[in-house]
Amino acid sequence: MADSKPKLPKSSEIEEPASSDRRGFLAASAVVTGAVCTLAPLGAAAVFVLDPLLRKKTGGEGDGDGFIKVATLDMIHEDGTPVEAKVIADRQNAWNLEKNAEIGTVYLRKVGENLICFSAVCPHLGCFVQFKGDHYHCPCHNSQFDIDGNTTNATPPRPMDTLECKVEGNDVLVKYQTFLAGLPEQVTV
C-alpha cells in the first residue's frame, strides 16, 4: 500500500510556463485581491484598537471650568503645613459611570495669603508622593521634593505638578488634571 503512494512533484520541479501578459495580469490581480482581503480586516482592527486616541473626549469632571471642591478652608493649616485632600468626582470607566469616585489626591498648602495645590502623582513615573513632615518623598524610586515642591534630588525630572485652585466662600476648589510622567515640563495628558 505504501508503494502506491502518489508522488507529488516538488514546487521547484514544476516547469514555469512562459510568461505572458495574461499571466502577469492574473498575478497582479491575485496580489491586489490578496492585499485587500488582508489589509481590510487589519485596517478595521487598527482603527478599533486605536479607539482611545480616536474617540471624542467626553466632558471632564467638575463644574463648567473643571473645578472640583476638595476641601473647606477650615481644613487648611495656617502654618503652611500641607493638607492631603481626596479629589472626588464622577469618573467614566469605559461602560460604567462611577459617581463620586476618588479620582486623585492633592496636597493643599497655604503660603502667605495664597493657596498652593500639588498633585500627589509623582512627576517621575506616577507613583503616590507622600508628605513626610517637612518634605515630599516618593516610595517607588525615591523622588524627593522640598515643601515648596522643588526637586531636592536627581530622580524627578521636574518639580511637583501644580494644579489650579481657587477659594469660593468656605470651599477650596481644584482643577484636577494629570500630566505626562518623566518629562522636564508639565504637559497635560
Next chain:
Amino acid sequence: MKRLLDWLDDRTGYRDLMHEALYERIPGGARWRYVWGSTLVFVFFLQVITGFCLWMAYSPSDHTAWESVYYIQHQMTFGHVIRGVHHYAAQAMVVLMVVHLMQVVIDGAYKAPREVNFWLGIILMQLVLALGLTGYLLPWDQKGFYATKVATNIMGQTPFIGPQLQQVVQGGVEYGHHTLTRFFALHAGILPALFVAFLALHIYVFRRHGITVPNPDRAPEAKFWPDQVLKDGVACLAVLAAILALAWFRGAELGAPANAAEDFPAARPEWYYLFLFQFLKTGFAHQIGEQAAAIFVPGALMLVIMLMPFIAKVRGGHAFNVVFLVLLIAGAIGLTAMAIVEDNDSAEFQAATAQTRSDAERVVQLAKVEGIPPQGARTLLRNDPLTQGPRLFNQYCADCHQPEGVKFDHPPLAPSLAEFGSRNWIRSVLTDFAGHFEAVGNFEGGEGAGILGGDMATWSSDNQMALSDKANAAGVNDLIEFLYSQSGRADAKPTDDPSVVHGREVFETAQLTEAVALSGACIDCHAMQPVGDELQLGEGGYAPNLTGYGSVAWIKRFVSNPADDVFPCYGGSGNNAMPAFADQLSEHQLEMLARWLAGDYHPAAETTAVGE
C-alpha cells in the same frame, strides 16, 4: 490495529513526521546541557494548560478582576494550585530562558549558520517578558496595579509616539476596565499566538541546522529518541517538582484590590524586573536621564545581544560575547540583590508591605463573611471601619488623642481613645475624672480648664471614696452596666437585666446602696433617654446628653460638632477644646470613624502566622 495505522500513515504520512521528529542525530551523544530548550517548551505547555484553566474563571474588569482571582485562589477546588503553578511557572520560564541563552552563547550556538534562529530566540524572550508584564497586572491587586503603572509610564516616554502608545495600551488616559480587557487580550491571545508561531519557527530552524555540538567525538552518536528525550524528561520533571513545591507550599500572593485613590508605598515590579527598577534609582541613570535609562540603555544592551552573531566573526568576538553576557547577568543579579537589601533595610517599605498584607488578609476575610457586592471588593475595604477607622484617626485625631506607643513632638491634648466607651473608660471617667482628662491640661492657652475645673470633676473627686469602696462595688458596676448598655454594643446587657435596672436606679437617685448616696444624681445635670424607653430622664441643659452614650450615633454627633446643643457644657460654656469635624469629614468618613471607635465591625480574623 496495524492496518488502521497503515491506513492513517497512507493518508497523512505521520510516520515520516514522527521519524523526523524523534530520530534527530545527536553527534557526541545525549547530554544534560541540551535540556534547556525542552524545559522551556515544557513550561510553556504548563502555562497553556493552567492558563486555559484560569481563563475559564477569570473576568477582566475593574469590578471583577480581583474578585474572580480571589474566587480562584480561595474558593475554587485546586484553584490555588492552578494559579500557583501559573505564577511560578512564569518565573521559572524567565530563569530557564536566561540559562538557555547562556548555554547557547557559551557553546557558540548563535554563530553562522544559526543567526536567524538566535534572533528568533531573542524574539521569544521578549514575548516571555511581555507575557510576564501583562500577566502581573491581571489580578488587579495594589502591587500589580502600581507596578504596571510605572511600566506604562515608562512606555509613555518612548520617543515620538510615547503618550499615544501609552493610551492605546491602557485603553484610555487612565487605568480602568479597558486596561484590563486590553492586557488580557494581549496576555491570553495575541502574545501566546505570536509565541506559538515563533516557537514553531524556532524549532523548525533548529532542526534544519541540527544541534550545536562542542565536541562531537566525546561519545558515540545517539538519537533524540530515547536517549536525549529521557534526559529532557528528567529535567522537565525536576522543573515541575520545583514549580509544584512553590505553588503548593508558598502559593501565589494576592494583595488588596487595586485602588487608584489609595496610597501604595510598596510598589515593586516582579522580581525579575527588579534590576531595571534598581537601575532607575542609580546615580548613573539620573545623569543620563529617565528616558535614556529606562528605554535606550536596555535597548542598547539588547541590540548588542542581537548583534552577537556578527561580533563573533571578529577575532576574539566570541570571547567578548561570552564575557559581555556574563557581566550583564552578573550586573543584573547585583542590582537585584541591591534592590532587595535596600527594601529589607527600609522600615518604611516594611511597614508598607505589612499594611498591604493586612489589608489583603482583611479583604479576604470580609469577602468570606460578607460576600463581595457587585461593585467589587474595593467597597468592602472602603466600608470597613477596622480598615478606614485607624487611617482617619491617625490623620485627624491622633495628634491630640495620642495613642500609646507612638512618639509625638508635643504632649497629648486629649485622652487616648484606645478604650473609648468601654466599661473601663466609664469607670475611669466616674472615679477619676481629673486623671482621665489630665491631657487636656496640656493646652497652652488653658482651653482645658473648663473640663478640669467643671462640675463633673468636682462630683468625681467628691465621690471618689464611695465609688472606689469595695463595699459599694456592686452598685458602681451596675451603674457602669447601665451606662454601657446605652451604647448598644454587642456585649452590652439587655435593659431588663437586673444589674442594668439597678444601675438605672443609681443613675436617677444617686442611691449607690441602701446606705450610701452619692453627692448628686446623674440626672441632676445629664439628660438621657435610656435605650428602649420613650421617657427622658433629667432636664439636661448643664451637661452632655447621655442618650445613646458611646453608640455610633452618639460618637458621630459628638465628632461632627462637640459644641452641639446636646453637649451643652462641652460646647456652650467653652469647656471643650475639640474642634468640630463636620466640615472636614464626609458623612461616610464620620460613620467609619464612629463605628471603629464603637467597635462596630466584623472582628479581625485570628491571624495565623505565615511561614516565610
